[in-house]
Amino acid sequence: MTDRDPFAEGERAARENIPAEANPYLDGSDEHALWAAGHEKVAGAIKAHKSEGR
Secondary structure, three states, rough: OOOOOOOHHHHHHHHHHOHHHHOOOOOHHHHHHHHHHHHHHHHHHHHHHHHHHO
């Protein structure tokens, strides 16, 4: 059995253009917050990168 890493899953989802609304964890749970934080980290970086014209 592998340990799931919600933060890493959120990062991966953002890289795969999966919307934040697709967070698979129960709203209000620690896992939901970690997934959202990972997603925002990558999505924010992607958005900033695009706004710089790259």
